Amino acid sequence: MSKYNTNDPEAVEIRKKIEKLISLNPDIEIYDIISIEEVKRFEAENDIKLPNDYVWFITNVGNGGKWYGGEYQFYPLEKTYFSYEGLPDYKTGREKYSIDILSTGCSYSKGIILRGEHYGEISSDGDGLAFYHPISLHGFKEFYLKWLEEACLGYNNLFFDSRLYGTIEEHLEQYISNPDLELLWSIFYKVNKQCATKQFISDLYTVFVSETDNDNKVMLARILIKSGYEDTFSVLSTIFSPQNYETIVWELHSSICYFKKWLYAEGVMEDAPKYYDMLVEIMKYYETAKERKHFDHCLNMTIMNPKFNENDILGILTSDDEEIVKHLANSVFQNNILNRVGKYIDAAKIKYEKMNENKG
The missing domain is CATH 1.25.10 (Leucine-rich Repeat Variant)
Structure with a gap:
Protein backbone atom coordinates (compact mmCIF):
# COMPACT_ATOMS: atom_id res chain seq x y z
CA MET A 1 0.00 0.00 0.00
CA SER A 2 1.30 3.43 -0.92
CA LYS A 3 2.34 6.03 1.63
CA TYR A 4 -0.16 8.41 3.23
CA ASN A 5 -0.46 10.55 6.37
CA THR A 6 -1.23 8.08 9.15
CA ASN A 7 -1.38 10.94 11.68
CA ASP A 8 -4.47 12.51 10.09
CA PRO A 9 -7.64 10.67 11.26
CA GLU A 10 -9.66 11.75 8.22
CA ALA A 11 -6.95 10.59 5.83
CA VAL A 12 -6.79 7.24 7.63
CA GLU A 13 -10.56 6.80 7.33
CA ILE A 14 -10.52 7.60 3.61
CA ARG A 15 -7.65 5.19 3.01
CA LYS A 16 -9.64 2.42 4.71
CA LYS A 17 -12.42 2.94 2.17
CA ILE A 18 -9.90 2.99 -0.67
CA GLU A 19 -8.39 -0.27 0.58
CA LYS A 20 -11.88 -1.79 0.64
CA LEU A 21 -12.40 -0.70 -2.96
CA ILE A 22 -9.03 -2.14 -3.98
CA SER A 23 -10.02 -5.46 -2.38
CA LEU A 24 -13.05 -5.49 -4.70
CA ASN A 25 -11.09 -4.25 -7.73
CA PRO A 26 -7.43 -5.36 -7.52
CA ASP A 27 -6.42 -3.38 -10.62
CA ILE A 28 -7.07 -0.08 -8.81
CA GLU A 29 -3.99 1.73 -7.51
CA ILE A 30 -3.44 4.87 -5.46
CA TYR A 31 -0.11 6.67 -5.43
CA ASP A 32 2.08 8.02 -2.63
CA ILE A 33 1.32 11.45 -1.21
CA ILE A 34 3.60 14.38 -2.04
CA SER A 35 4.94 17.17 0.15
CA ILE A 36 3.43 20.62 0.51
CA GLU A 37 6.73 21.98 -0.82
CA GLU A 38 6.21 20.11 -4.09
CA VAL A 39 2.73 21.60 -4.36
CA LYS A 40 3.98 25.14 -3.77
CA ARG A 41 6.71 24.68 -6.36
CA PHE A 42 4.13 23.49 -8.90
CA GLU A 43 1.89 26.48 -8.14
CA ALA A 44 4.77 28.92 -8.55
CA GLU A 45 5.94 27.38 -11.82
CA ASN A 46 2.43 27.55 -13.30
CA ASP A 47 1.28 30.80 -11.69
CA ILE A 48 -1.83 29.23 -10.13
CA LYS A 49 -3.37 28.65 -6.70
CA LEU A 50 -4.76 25.16 -6.16
CA PRO A 51 -7.87 24.74 -3.97
CA ASN A 52 -7.17 23.81 -0.35
CA ASP A 53 -9.23 20.59 -0.35
CA TYR A 54 -7.36 19.22 -3.37
CA VAL A 55 -3.99 20.15 -1.85
CA TRP A 56 -4.99 18.44 1.40
CA PHE A 57 -5.95 15.28 -0.46
CA ILE A 58 -2.75 14.87 -2.49
CA THR A 59 -0.56 15.65 0.54
CA ASN A 60 -2.44 13.42 3.01
CA VAL A 61 -4.39 10.70 1.17
CA GLY A 62 -2.81 10.04 -2.22
CA ASN A 63 -1.41 11.87 -5.21
CA GLY A 64 -3.44 10.20 -7.94
CA GLY A 65 -4.11 6.64 -9.00
CA LYS A 66 -5.34 4.45 -11.85
CA TRP A 67 -7.73 1.61 -12.67
CA TYR A 68 -8.76 -0.57 -15.61
CA GLY A 69 -5.08 -1.06 -16.39
CA GLY A 70 -4.51 2.69 -16.61
CA GLU A 71 -7.34 3.37 -19.04
CA TYR A 72 -8.86 5.72 -16.46
CA GLN A 73 -6.60 7.81 -14.28
CA PHE A 74 -6.57 10.19 -11.36
CA TYR A 75 -3.48 12.05 -12.51
CA PRO A 76 -0.66 12.72 -10.06
CA LEU A 77 -0.06 16.46 -9.80
CA GLU A 78 3.08 16.39 -11.95
CA LYS A 79 1.13 14.78 -14.84
CA THR A 80 -1.92 17.02 -14.78
CA TYR A 81 -2.53 19.44 -17.63
CA PHE A 82 -4.49 22.62 -18.15
CA SER A 83 -7.57 23.44 -20.20
CA TYR A 84 -8.37 26.88 -21.50
CA GLU A 85 -11.70 28.60 -21.84
CA GLY A 86 -12.58 28.65 -25.53
CA LEU A 87 -10.60 26.80 -28.19
CA PRO A 88 -7.52 25.00 -26.84
CA ASP A 89 -4.98 27.28 -28.50
CA TYR A 90 -2.01 27.37 -26.17
CA LYS A 91 -0.32 30.22 -28.06
CA THR A 92 -2.97 32.86 -27.49
CA GLY A 93 -2.07 33.60 -23.90
CA ARG A 94 -5.51 32.69 -22.56
CA GLU A 95 -5.69 32.16 -18.84
CA LYS A 96 -5.68 28.63 -17.50
CA TYR A 97 -9.34 27.80 -16.85
CA SER A 98 -9.02 24.43 -15.13
CA ILE A 99 -6.50 21.80 -14.18
CA ASP A 100 -7.46 18.39 -15.56
CA ILE A 101 -7.03 15.74 -12.90
CA LEU A 102 -9.18 12.79 -14.00
CA SER A 103 -9.17 10.88 -17.28
CA THR A 104 -12.65 9.44 -17.92
CA GLY A 105 -12.18 7.92 -21.39
CA CYS A 106 -13.01 8.97 -24.96
CA SER A 107 -10.84 12.12 -24.70
CA TYR A 108 -12.91 13.41 -21.78
CA SER A 109 -11.73 14.38 -18.35
CA LYS A 110 -12.72 16.13 -15.16
CA GLY A 111 -10.93 19.19 -13.91
CA ILE A 112 -10.86 21.71 -11.08
CA ILE A 113 -11.80 25.26 -12.06
CA LEU A 114 -9.02 27.71 -11.20
CA ARG A 115 -10.64 31.11 -11.66
CA GLY A 116 -13.91 32.98 -11.59
CA GLU A 117 -17.04 32.45 -9.53
CA HIS A 118 -16.80 28.65 -9.85
CA TYR A 119 -13.25 28.43 -8.48
CA GLY A 120 -12.62 25.06 -6.85
CA GLU A 121 -15.61 23.33 -8.41
CA ILE A 122 -15.37 20.37 -10.79
CA SER A 123 -15.68 20.91 -14.54
CA SER A 124 -16.02 18.61 -17.53
CA ASP A 125 -13.59 18.81 -20.38
CA GLY A 126 -13.06 17.35 -23.84
CA ASP A 127 -9.94 17.62 -25.98
CA GLY A 128 -8.55 20.54 -23.98
CA LEU A 129 -11.76 22.59 -24.20
CA ALA A 130 -13.14 23.25 -20.73
CA PHE A 131 -16.80 23.89 -20.04
CA TYR A 132 -18.59 24.27 -16.74
CA HIS A 133 -20.87 21.47 -15.62
CA PRO A 134 -22.10 21.43 -11.99
CA ILE A 135 -20.76 18.02 -11.03
CA SER A 136 -19.71 19.05 -7.54
CA LEU A 137 -20.51 22.47 -6.13
CA HIS A 138 -18.28 22.03 -3.10
CA GLY A 139 -15.02 20.98 -4.63
CA PHE A 140 -12.76 18.03 -5.24
CA LYS A 141 -12.89 16.38 -1.84
CA GLU A 142 -16.68 16.12 -1.80
CA PHE A 143 -16.63 14.90 -5.38
CA TYR A 144 -14.05 12.20 -4.68
CA LEU A 145 -15.67 10.97 -1.45
CA LYS A 146 -19.04 10.70 -3.17
CA TRP A 147 -17.45 8.61 -5.90
CA LEU A 148 -15.61 6.46 -3.36
CA GLU A 149 -18.75 5.68 -1.35
CA GLU A 150 -20.68 4.67 -4.46
CA ALA A 151 -17.79 2.63 -5.86
CA CYS A 152 -17.62 0.68 -2.59
CA LEU A 153 -21.34 -0.12 -3.02
CA GLY A 154 -20.48 -1.77 -6.33
CA TYR A 155 -21.95 0.96 -8.50
CA ASN A 156 -20.80 1.29 -12.09
CA ASN A 157 -19.04 4.63 -11.65
CA LEU A 158 -15.34 3.91 -11.94
CA PHE A 159 -15.20 6.56 -14.67
CA PHE A 160 -16.35 9.33 -12.30
CA ASP A 161 -19.62 10.19 -14.04
CA SER A 162 -22.24 9.63 -11.36
CA ARG A 163 -24.45 12.70 -11.11
CA LEU A 164 -26.48 12.86 -7.91
CA TYR A 165 -26.05 11.75 -4.32
CA GLY A 166 -27.95 8.74 -3.06
CA THR A 167 -28.55 5.08 -3.82
Missing part, protein backbone atom coordinates in the same frame (compact mmCIF):
# COMPACT_ATOMS: atom_id res chain seq x y z
CA ILE A 168 -30.31 3.81 -6.93
CA GLU A 169 -33.25 2.81 -4.73
CA GLU A 170 -33.50 6.32 -3.30
CA HIS A 171 -33.34 7.86 -6.76
CA LEU A 172 -36.14 5.60 -8.01
CA GLU A 173 -38.30 6.46 -5.01
CA GLN A 174 -37.67 10.17 -5.64
CA TYR A 175 -38.54 9.70 -9.31
CA ILE A 176 -41.87 8.08 -8.45
CA SER A 177 -42.75 11.13 -6.34
CA ASN A 178 -41.33 13.69 -8.74
CA PRO A 179 -40.44 12.38 -12.24
CA ASP A 180 -37.17 14.00 -13.25
CA LEU A 181 -35.01 12.71 -16.09
CA GLU A 182 -31.87 13.73 -14.20
CA LEU A 183 -32.70 11.12 -11.54
CA LEU A 184 -32.92 8.46 -14.23
CA TRP A 185 -29.59 9.53 -15.70
CA SER A 186 -28.03 9.21 -12.26
CA ILE A 187 -29.42 5.68 -11.88
CA PHE A 188 -28.24 4.80 -15.38
CA TYR A 189 -24.67 5.82 -14.64
CA LYS A 190 -24.58 3.96 -11.33
CA VAL A 191 -26.46 0.74 -11.99
CA ASN A 192 -25.14 -2.63 -13.13
CA LYS A 193 -26.21 -6.26 -12.86
CA GLN A 194 -24.21 -6.76 -9.67
CA CYS A 195 -25.84 -4.01 -7.61
CA ALA A 196 -29.42 -4.22 -8.96
CA THR A 197 -31.50 -6.39 -6.63
CA LYS A 198 -34.57 -8.35 -7.73
CA GLN A 199 -36.76 -5.94 -5.78
CA PHE A 200 -35.18 -2.92 -7.47
CA ILE A 201 -35.68 -4.45 -10.92
CA SER A 202 -39.29 -5.30 -10.09
CA ASP A 203 -40.01 -1.76 -8.88
CA LEU A 204 -38.22 -0.33 -11.90
CA TYR A 205 -40.31 -2.40 -14.31
CA THR A 206 -43.52 -1.24 -12.62
CA VAL A 207 -42.45 2.38 -13.15
CA PHE A 208 -41.48 1.61 -16.76
CA VAL A 209 -44.89 0.11 -17.59
CA SER A 210 -46.79 3.09 -16.18
CA GLU A 211 -44.54 5.82 -17.66
CA THR A 212 -46.17 7.88 -20.42
CA ASP A 213 -43.40 10.36 -21.26
CA ASN A 214 -41.39 8.92 -24.16
CA ASP A 215 -37.96 10.26 -23.15
CA ASN A 216 -38.34 9.00 -19.61
CA LYS A 217 -39.70 5.65 -20.78
CA VAL A 218 -36.70 5.17 -23.08
CA MET A 219 -34.30 5.89 -20.23
CA LEU A 220 -36.18 3.48 -17.96
CA ALA A 221 -35.84 0.85 -20.71
CA ARG A 222 -32.09 1.40 -20.85
CA ILE A 223 -31.83 1.10 -17.07
CA LEU A 224 -33.82 -2.15 -17.12
CA ILE A 225 -31.46 -3.61 -19.71
CA LYS A 226 -28.39 -2.47 -17.80
CA SER A 227 -29.83 -3.88 -14.57
CA GLY A 228 -30.11 -7.36 -16.06
CA TYR A 229 -33.86 -7.53 -16.67
CA GLU A 230 -34.40 -10.81 -18.51
CA ASP A 231 -37.11 -9.98 -21.07
CA THR A 232 -35.29 -7.27 -22.99
CA PHE A 233 -37.26 -8.10 -26.13
CA SER A 234 -40.54 -6.99 -24.55
CA VAL A 235 -38.85 -3.84 -23.23
CA LEU A 236 -37.54 -2.83 -26.66
CA SER A 237 -40.83 -3.81 -28.31
CA THR A 238 -42.62 -1.43 -25.96
CA ILE A 239 -40.54 1.55 -27.09
CA PHE A 240 -40.28 0.42 -30.73
CA SER A 241 -40.92 3.49 -32.90
CA PRO A 242 -38.80 5.58 -35.31
CA GLN A 243 -38.09 8.26 -32.71
CA ASN A 244 -36.44 5.59 -30.54
CA TYR A 245 -34.63 3.60 -33.22
CA GLU A 246 -31.25 5.13 -32.41
CA THR A 247 -31.47 4.00 -28.78
CA ILE A 248 -32.66 0.53 -29.81
CA VAL A 249 -29.79 0.12 -32.28
CA TRP A 250 -27.30 1.13 -29.62
CA GLU A 251 -28.70 -1.28 -27.03
CA LEU A 252 -28.78 -4.16 -29.52
CA HIS A 253 -25.26 -3.40 -30.64
CA SER A 254 -23.67 -2.77 -27.27
CA SER A 255 -25.36 -5.02 -24.76
CA ILE A 256 -28.00 -7.43 -26.08
CA CYS A 257 -27.11 -9.15 -29.35
CA TYR A 258 -23.41 -8.78 -29.89
CA PHE A 259 -20.25 -9.29 -27.91
CA LYS A 260 -18.55 -5.94 -28.10
CA LYS A 261 -15.03 -4.61 -27.93
CA TRP A 262 -15.19 -0.83 -27.96
CA LEU A 263 -17.57 0.02 -30.82
CA TYR A 264 -17.10 -3.09 -32.90
CA ALA A 265 -19.27 -6.20 -32.68
CA GLU A 266 -17.07 -9.28 -32.46
CA GLY A 267 -19.54 -12.11 -31.89
CA VAL A 268 -23.21 -12.94 -31.63
CA MET A 269 -25.12 -13.76 -28.46
CA GLU A 270 -27.66 -16.58 -28.34
CA ASP A 271 -30.64 -14.21 -28.09
CA ALA A 272 -29.73 -12.37 -31.30
CA PRO A 273 -32.18 -14.22 -33.63
CA LYS A 274 -35.27 -12.95 -31.82
CA TYR A 275 -34.27 -9.37 -32.68
CA TYR A 276 -33.67 -10.07 -36.38
CA ASP A 277 -36.99 -8.76 -37.72
CA MET A 278 -36.64 -5.67 -35.56
CA LEU A 279 -33.19 -5.03 -37.03
CA VAL A 280 -34.33 -5.46 -40.63
CA GLU A 281 -37.20 -3.02 -40.15
CA ILE A 282 -34.94 -0.39 -38.57
CA MET A 283 -32.31 -0.87 -41.26
CA LYS A 284 -34.81 -0.33 -44.07
CA TYR A 285 -36.09 2.78 -42.31
CA TYR A 286 -32.59 4.23 -42.08
CA GLU A 287 -31.85 3.34 -45.69
CA THR A 288 -34.86 5.40 -46.77
CA ALA A 289 -34.05 8.19 -44.33
CA LYS A 290 -30.43 8.28 -45.57
CA GLU A 291 -29.15 7.92 -42.00
CA ARG A 292 -25.98 6.12 -42.98
CA LYS A 293 -24.36 5.90 -39.56
CA HIS A 294 -27.20 3.88 -38.08
CA PHE A 295 -27.89 2.12 -41.35
CA ASP A 296 -24.34 0.75 -41.45
CA HIS A 297 -24.62 -0.58 -37.89
CA CYS A 298 -27.93 -2.27 -38.69
CA LEU A 299 -26.62 -3.79 -41.92
CA ASN A 300 -23.62 -5.31 -40.17
CA MET A 301 -25.73 -6.68 -37.32
CA THR A 302 -28.29 -8.10 -39.75
CA ILE A 303 -25.63 -9.94 -41.73
CA MET A 304 -24.05 -11.29 -38.53
CA ASN A 305 -27.38 -12.51 -37.17
CA PRO A 306 -27.82 -16.32 -37.30
CA LYS A 307 -31.31 -15.78 -38.71
CA PHE A 308 -29.93 -13.82 -41.68
CA ASN A 309 -31.60 -14.45 -45.04
CA GLU A 310 -30.10 -12.68 -48.03
CA ASN A 311 -33.52 -12.42 -49.69
CA ASP A 312 -34.69 -10.13 -46.87
CA ILE A 313 -32.23 -7.44 -47.93
CA LEU A 314 -31.37 -8.43 -51.50
CA GLY A 315 -32.17 -4.94 -52.76
CA ILE A 316 -29.61 -3.51 -50.36
CA LEU A 317 -26.93 -6.12 -51.08
CA THR A 318 -27.22 -5.41 -54.82
CA SER A 319 -27.78 -1.66 -54.50
CA ASP A 320 -26.07 0.85 -56.81
CA ASP A 321 -26.20 3.57 -54.15
CA GLU A 322 -22.62 4.78 -53.81
CA GLU A 323 -22.60 4.94 -50.02
CA ILE A 324 -24.01 1.42 -49.67
CA VAL A 325 -21.61 0.08 -52.29
CA LYS A 326 -18.70 1.74 -50.48
CA HIS A 327 -19.77 0.28 -47.14
CA LEU A 328 -20.09 -3.24 -48.52
CA ALA A 329 -16.82 -2.97 -50.42
CA ASN A 330 -14.99 -2.02 -47.23
CA SER A 331 -16.79 -4.46 -44.92
CA VAL A 332 -14.69 -6.86 -42.88
CA PHE A 333 -16.35 -9.98 -41.49
CA GLN A 334 -15.06 -13.22 -40.03
CA ASN A 335 -14.96 -16.13 -42.47
CA ASN A 336 -18.14 -17.79 -41.22
CA ILE A 337 -20.04 -14.53 -41.79
CA LEU A 338 -18.24 -13.78 -45.03
CA ASN A 339 -19.56 -17.03 -46.49
CA ARG A 340 -23.08 -15.56 -46.39
CA VAL A 341 -22.38 -12.35 -48.26
CA GLY A 342 -18.97 -12.82 -49.87
CA LYS A 343 -20.31 -12.71 -53.43
CA TYR A 344 -22.10 -9.43 -52.75
CA ILE A 345 -19.02 -7.89 -51.17
CA ASP A 346 -16.89 -8.97 -54.14
CA ALA A 347 -19.44 -7.44 -56.52
CA ALA A 348 -19.50 -4.24 -54.45
CA LYS A 349 -15.71 -3.97 -54.64
CA ILE A 350 -15.86 -4.14 -58.44
CA LYS A 351 -18.65 -1.56 -58.54
CA TYR A 352 -16.78 0.75 -56.21
CA GLU A 353 -13.60 0.55 -58.29
CA LYS A 354 -15.57 1.48 -61.41
CA MET A 355 -17.23 4.37 -59.59
CA ASN A 356 -13.82 5.73 -58.65
CA GLU A 357 -12.53 5.23 -62.20
CA ASN A 358 -15.47 7.15 -63.60
CA LYS A 359 -14.78 10.00 -61.20
CA GLY A 360 -11.19 10.10 -62.40
